[in-house]
Amino acid sequence: xxxxxxxxxxxxxxxxxxxxxxxxxxxxxxxxxxxxxxxxxxxxxxxxxxxxxxxxxxxxxxxxxxxxxxxxxxxxxxxxxxxxxxxxxxxxxxxxxxxxxxxxxxxxxxxxxxxxxxxxxxxxxxxxxxxxxxxxxxxxxxxxxxxxxxxxxxxxxxxxxxxxxxxxxxxxxxxxxxxxxxxxxxxxxxxxxxxxxxxxxxxxxxxxxxxxxxxxxxxxxxxxxxxxxxxxxxxxxxxxxxxxxxxxxxxxxxxxxxxxxxxxxxxxxxxxxxxxxxxxxxxxxxxxxxxxxxxxxxxx
Amino acid sequence: xxxxxxxxxxxxxxxxxxxxxxxxxxxxxxxxxxxxxxxxxxxxxxxxxxxxxxxxxxxxxxxxxxxxxxxxxxxxxxxxxxxxxxxxxxxxxxxxxxxxxxxxxxxxxxxxxxxxxxxxxxxxxxxxxxxxxxxxxxxxxxxxxxxxxxxxxxxxxxxxxxxxxxxxxxxxxxxxxxxxxxxxxxxxxxxxxxxxxxxxxxxxxxxxxxxxxxxxxxxxxxxxxxxxxxxxxxxxxxxxxxxxxxxxxxxxxxxxxxxxxxxxxxxxxxxxxxxxxxxxxxxxxxxxxxxxxxxxxxxxxxxxxxxxxxxxxxxxxxxxxxxxxxxxxxxxxxxxxxxxxxxxxxxxxxxxxxxxxxxxxxxxxxxxxxxxxxxxxxxxxxxxxxxxxxxxxxxxxxxxxxxxxxxxxxxxxxxxxxxxxxxxxxxxxxxxxxxxxxxxxxxxxxxx
Numbered sequence: 001x002x003x004x005x006x007x008x009x010x011x012x013x014x015x016x017x018x019x020x021x022x023x024x025x026x027x028x029x030x031x032x033x034x035x036x037x038x039x040x041x042x043x044x045x046x047x048x049x050x051x052x053x054x055x056x057x058x059x060x061x062x063x064x065x066x067x068x069x070x071x072x073x074x075x076x077x078x079x080x081x082x083x084x085x086x087x088x089x090x091x092x093x094x095x096x097x098x099x100x101x102x103x104x105x106x107x108x109x110x111x112x113x114x115x116x117x118x119x120x121x122x123x124x125x126x127x128x129x130x131x132x133x134x135x136x137x138x139x140x141x142x143x144x145x146x147x148x149x150x151x152x153x154x155x156x157x158x159x160x161x162x163x164x165x166x167x168x169x170x171x172x173x174x175x176x177x178x179x180x181x182x183x184x185x186x187x188x189x190x191x192x193x194x195x196x197x198x199x200x201x202x203x204x205x206x207x208x209x210x211x212x213x214x215x216x217x218x219x220x221x222x223x224x225x226x227x228x229x230x231x232x233x234x235x236x237x238x239x240x241x242x243x244x245x246x247x248x249x250x251x252x253x254x255x256x257x258x259x260x261x262x263x264x265x266x267x268x269x270x271x272x273x274x275x276x277x278x279x280x281x282x283x284x285x286x287x288x289x290x291x292x293x294x295x296x297x298x299x300x
Numbered sequence: 301x302x303x304x305x306x307x308x309x310x311x312x313x314x315x316x317x318x319x320x321x322x323x324x325x326x327x328x329x330x331x332x333x334x335x336x337x338x339x340x341x342x343x344x345x346x347x348x349x350x351x352x353x354x355x356x357x358x359x360x361x362x363x364x365x366x367x368x369x370x371x372x373x374x375x376x377x378x379x380x381x382x383x384x385x386x387x388x389x390x391x392x393x394x395x396x397x398x399x400x401x402x403x404x405x406x407x408x409x410x411x412x413x414x415x416x417x418x419x420x421x422x423x424x425x426x427x428x429x430x431x432x433x434x435x436x437x438x439x440x441x442x443x444x445x446x447x448x449x450x451x452x453x454x455x456x457x458x459x460x461x462x463x464x465x466x467x468x469x470x471x472x473x474x475x476x477x478x479x480x481x482x483x484x485x486x487x488x489x490x491x492x493x494x495x496x497x498x499x500x501x502x503x504x505x506x507x508x509x510x511x512x513x514x515x516x517x518x519x520x521x522x523x524x525x526x527x528x529x530x531x532x533x534x535x536x537x538x539x540x541x542x543x544x545x546x547x548x549x550x551x552x553x554x555x556x557x558x559x560x561x562x563x564x565x566x567x568x569x570x571x572x573x574x575x576x577x578x579x580x581x582x583x584x585x586x587x588x589x590x591x592x593x594x595x596x597x598x599x600x601x602x603x604x605x606x607x608x609x610x611x612x613x614x615x616x617x618x619x620x621x622x623x624x625x626x627x628x629x630x631x632x633x634x635x636x637x638x639x640x641x642x643x644x645x646x647x648x649x650x651x652x653x654x655x656x657x658x659x660x661x662x663x664x665x666x667x668x669x670x671x672x673x674x675x676x677x678x679x680x681x682x683x684x685x686x687x688x689x690x691x692x693x694x695x696x697x698x699x700x701x702x703x704x705x706x707x708x709x710x711x712x713x714x715x716x717x718x719x720x721x722x723x724x725x726x727x728x729x730x731x732x733x734x735x736x737x738x739x740x741x742x743x744x745x746x747x748x
Contacts, residue, residue, distance in 0.1 A: 050564050053724035070723055071568070079564040085557040087309065098309075101302045102565035102572070146561060 002064050003029045003153065005049065005184060010058035012044055019044045021209045023058070031180040033199030034188040035280060041208040042188040043082060046158045049186070050079040063153050078147030082158040085139065088132035092123060092142060095131055096149070103150040117145040121175065137168030144175060154184045161194050173197045192277045204283050211287040216276060223274035223282045229259050230269040247281045261285060306579035315548040320587045323537050330532035332595040335525050339602050340683050342512055349508030356499040357470035363498040364477060364490060365405055365464055372398055373417045381487035388484050401480050405473060407465035514686045520609035522596055524684030526616035527676055529592050534673035535656060538624040542584040543648040546632025549580065554640065569719035577633060577711050584625045589617050623700040624673055626707035634710040637717045667695035674699055
């Protein structure tokens with residue numbers, strides 16, 4: 001059994017609406033980031049990998065197991081959906097025990113595994129707390145713990161940090177990185193910072209299409225020389241916004257410092273070191289251009 | 301282990317506590333804790349022992365005719381066409397047909413019967429009876445009195461004192477009564493198989509003693525009380541309340557957003573669904589078993605020296621009541637899984653209402669194949685009506701097996717739906733919501 005996820009020619013429809021277009025990905029052990037806007041198709045892809053949705057066509061194998069073998073896939077994956085909760089009146093320990101039984105763990109395995117996982121996600125002392133009394137961050141950590149009950153080879157985590165405060169977000173990212181040491185962890189997010197902090201390999205998905213698949217370094221390299229900064233007066237800002245793809249800006253008195261992406265250096269601007277956010281924006285921006293050029297037969 | 305967890309999950313929930321309270325209140329209101337007020341007594345020579353129905357033409361014909369004349373004169377007939385009580389008012393032409401039937405039974409002219417029904421005695425114009433005083437007489441402004449006739453009095457059955465013709469043959473009488481029943485749309489007391497209700501004869505000591513001995517030997521007393529308990533518990537409680545539990549708990553995973561967590565776990569849909577079903581059935585049966593014993597134990601001390609069957613409540617709980625719980629729970633689980641809505645409550649509620657009303661005419665006993673809750677209530681002829689029960693035991697077994705079978709079939713379908721939803725193959729809830737919103741849109745458009 002190999003340790004990779006192979007996706008070839010995947011298409012997914014909701015009725016007549018196509019949600020995924022010819023997706024091809026090869027995901028190896030470690031953290032894999034799936035980046036994209038809300039509604040880009042990330043959750044559809046995650047759910048398909050978690051056997052919760054049926055694909056229209058294409059081939060998916062998870063650690064060598066065809067996705068059609070849902071029973072076996074469920075045995076080797078852990079899944080944390082974007083929105084989830086647990087029976088609110090159950091205590092943390094009880095909820096874990098219930099889900100461990102559903103995961104098919106024996107009595108001794110259950111005890112050992114639940115203790116270890118609660119310790120790992122730092123919830124041991126909250127074991128007797130009711131689920132409804134947990135904070136958002138604690139609930140997410142409990143979510144990760146339940147997804148790891150069956151010691152899966154693959155952990156699929158959909159938008160896990162949305163709504164968390166910065167401290168919890170950092171803690172969560174670190175936890176995922178730890179878990180990824182011996183597993184495939186697929187992290188789907190629209191928050192670039194999550195990817196930046198945890199992933200080496202990523203894919204960018206936009207409107208159901210994979211528009212980038214590679215390493216973070218390669219993505220940054222592609223943005224090299226196309227990210228600039230400049231300082232302008234506030235009066236000029238509306239016109240600059242219209243002309244440029246601005247990725248960030250800071251106002252200082254009457255002046256505004258902007259960071260933007262462009263093909264060429266413009267007067268008054270300086271080239272700067274791109275970050276993932278810049279590269280991501282560049283890709284979203286240029287993928288639109290690519291599509292338009294593709295349609296009219298031009299070159300990019 | 302999972303079964304225990306599921307039972308724990310149910311019994312610790314607020315809906316279950318409400319369920320238990322409803323079961324206790326429902327059964328208390330039916331008097332299951334007062335069985336000691338109705339004790340089985342050994343008949344003594346020289347007493348009165350109740351009555352029984354028998355097809356005695358001499359009794360049935362005048363009694364049935366009397367009732368039919370009363371209803372005819374008021375043009376207000378009571379029927380139970382599909383179990384529900386229905387008051388029938390016939391059209392003029394149908395009243396004429398009814399008069400023809402009455403003419404056939406009494407030998408009197410049809411027109412005379414119609415006139416008498418209208419309060420007109422042929423050949424005796426103005427032969428009314430007036431009530432002087434009371435509500436019928438009122439003083440007018442000139443100091444005189446206005447006397448009004450009492451319409452009810454004019455149409456009172458006593459006015460239509462027709463008798464069955466002397467040469468009436470009982471077979472012909474039944475035939476004519478059958479025609480009357482057809483005219484009323486069926487379900488009346490004049491239906492051929494209902495006429496026996498007009499024939500009652502007192503029980504003899506020997507018959508009463510025989511019934512008593514049968515209750516002692518066959519029911520061992522406690523069996524009779526367990527049967528009465530099952531009658532009340534089946535119809536008032538267990539044919540409807542378990543559906544609420546099944547629906548509320550069936551929707552819980554979705555409501556608390558736990559569905560995806562459970563869907564991706566290793567457990568099979570068959571195991572999870574069946575264990576959840578079993579847990580719901582066990583949880584629903586627990587208070588019933590307990591109350592059935594409390595109810596039964598209250599009479600044990602009233603029968604010293606008689607060999608009682610201490611397992612009788614348990615036998616009836618499982619044989620009689622369990623299938624009701626099974627079908628009610630299965631309908632709840634199936635429709636909730638199929639639609640993602642609480643529609644099962646409405647479906648089961650309708651069936652239950654229909655079944656209860658079906659029982660209006662057959663409270664004493666009802667074992668039809670599709671009855672949700674079989675009936676076997678106490679009777680005036682004997683407390684337990686043991687012989688009647690034994691006569692219908694085969695029907696009861698068929699009914700209970702059918703209900704249990706349908707319940708298991710529904711659970712099999714629930715398993716298939718669960719697995720399909722789990723794989724994203726079937727979006728029952730989405731389909732249902734789409735259908736509801738399309739109906740709503742159409743309604744809004746038509747209102748606009």
